[in-house]
Amino acid sequence: MPDAGTLCRDLGRIRETAPVVHNITNYVVMNTTANALLAVGASPVMAHAPEEVGEMVGLAGALVVNIGTLSAQWVASMREAIRAAAGTGTPWVLDPVGAGATRLRTATALSLIEESPPSVVRGNPSEILALQGAANATRGVDSVHASDAALASAQALAASLGCVVSVSGEVDLVTDGATLVRVSNGHPLMPRVTGLGCTASALTGAFLAVNPSALEAASDAMAVMGIAGEMAMEQAHGPGTLQLYFLDALHAMTDEDVAQRVRMEVV
Amino acid sequence: MPDAGTLCRDLGRIRETAPVVHNITNYVVMNTTANALLAVGASPVMAHAPEEVGEMVGLAGALVVNIGTLSAQWVASMREAIRAAAGTGTPWVLDPVGAGATRLRTATALSLIEESPPSVVRGNPSEILALQGAANATRGVDSVHASDAALASAQALAASLGCVVSVSGEVDLVTDGATLVRVSNGHPLMPRVTGLGCTASALTGAFLAVNPSALEAASDAMAVMGIAGEMAMEQAHGPGTLQLYFLDALHAMTDEDVAQRVRMEVV
């Protein structure tokens, strides 16, 4: 079960083994995602050419697929990479950015899931509601719902896909359909930095690369995000400086920081 | 007419209503543009797939089109989005990055304008000169002219297109062909941060989403840019830290900051 001990152990494993995390992600966050993975101790790689994604998945401990700035050619590569991951048993994470905002995004997210179920779907409440069929759930790419509004949808989605669903919000919810983990770390300024949700998905990939329990890996990632955000806000004065101190905190985080701050509850 | 009162009112509206601003922009600035929009209170979305741009425009309060790293497929999507904006009456902003540097850029900017006139063209002096037919105006994407050199071109372009032209420089010029607004805020280090011009275009979109007067919206954006730059330079020590404190300042800016600092003159 997810707890501070699991988190510290997994963080230590990432730092020791520097797992390669293969990202097929959106243009907006490629830089910040790569930096967050490096700061936590992983080795990020970004590759989307159909000629190489299969081979790159073979080098990686996890695959992260994010549809934030999708186009037809990129979706074809995502499919190819997911098939490769299914072949090698590599865990993969789906970040369905903007699902519900346009039909293309909802349909793409659902069709990638059909290709082979992900280990973790990590989204904001509006996106999870949209994937579960709720109408008019999303406006753009920022959530218009609190995470609790998506709880039933998250549990249903997890149960039907046989995967873990991780919903970010003031309280993050991580569930495999049966167990529910509530992570209450974080800071209200975090949604004012673009792509921190995408970072959460990337870190979920890093933890999956060192821990086969998707429930624990997804919970680890959300707790590390929140703790780093809290540590960052002791230095930051706004959303600009928050970004940088967040990376500093990911890199500096000790077992003591985790033990003192983590607020993770298994329900 | 643009003044501190208009600016404060419009800034308040953005923060209250968080308008969705749809960007089809260049790879260099996607992250920083999204962060600036979030910092000012708007909700950025980046989407370029032809299958979804029409639908995404329908969710947005404004569309921002930036040709900084253009390619044929992206230009097709820009066209599609502009047509959708024309259909729904959504205001749109053109940032003609590098117009004049290559024939492709000049021709693309002019052809997008022909698709449907933008509410605002926001460029540097060299780009505005190039769009108005001046030869050899541009060298790369950084301006080689002061804004005053582009004044006549800006006024002629605004008059001929029936739109507002916003020229960034040591003194920013905003004109609808008749009225001229001069904004003297800012700091000389700002051009040493990549993409602050693109940020100005994105913020112009955010202000257009809450104020139908393109002259006021464009002036608001240039003043907010300049004021945030001045506030940032009280903390920053170079172009790196400037970027972050700039975002902090956009987020923290109060009506008092605006009142004390704004230097906007209607001619």
Added chain:
Amino acid sequence: MPDAGTLCRDLGRIRETAPVVHNITNYVVMNTTANALLAVGASPVMAHAPEEVGEMVGLAGALVVNIGTLSAQWVASMREAIRAAAGTGTPWVLDPVGAGATRLRTATALSLIEESPPSVVRGNPSEILALQGAANATRGVDSVHASDAALASAQALAASLGCVVSVSGEVDLVTDGATLVRVSNGHPLMPRVTGLGCTASALTGAFLAVNPSALEAASDAMAVMGIAGEMAMEQAHGPGTLQLYFLDALHAMTDEDVAQRVRMEVV
């Protein structure tokens, strides 16, 4: 021969003449690369459309080609740009990101070199080993070798291509096959910031634009990188803040900073 005097002179030339550096680079680093070029005094431009790369090369003092997020269409543009550079005698730099990790990357890097030999190949040790035919050299895009392990490969590659090879690492190695320059500046946290290698390649382009000696230009770039990293670490507390202070340092670096800190040895 490369030394502090050459470096200060070349840095001064960049700041005076602001050479245009044309980058065809990866999505992850476009923003940070542009910012580093601006901070050092150059004028970056990013352009990849086949319709304009030839014309853009004509405006540039140097071309930098980086295969970090390659795809077939982009490689075609890279070829086109390299041919244009060969035609105008414009120096070009190859950054073979991830060569060795996938067959596509190795083959692409080698085929770009065949198009027309670059002035400088700038890579990490694993990439240089891979280009020189060493098996299993690369794991993802982060090096798994120290620079000395690549010394023989770097010298052989430089000799066979008639170009300079620049290998980043704890000690940077720059060689034309005969002379070897060892640059010992830098800080161990630098590899925890994504894309600083790509920045080194971009700065190599800036120095090539003002100094036709590829050995001096490549050495200048590595020394400036390392010195800026050291200066930054006097302020930074982790990989996040390092990024920003690094840009501040590039901008603020004086001849005195160079003289006091540079550790460049010609062997």
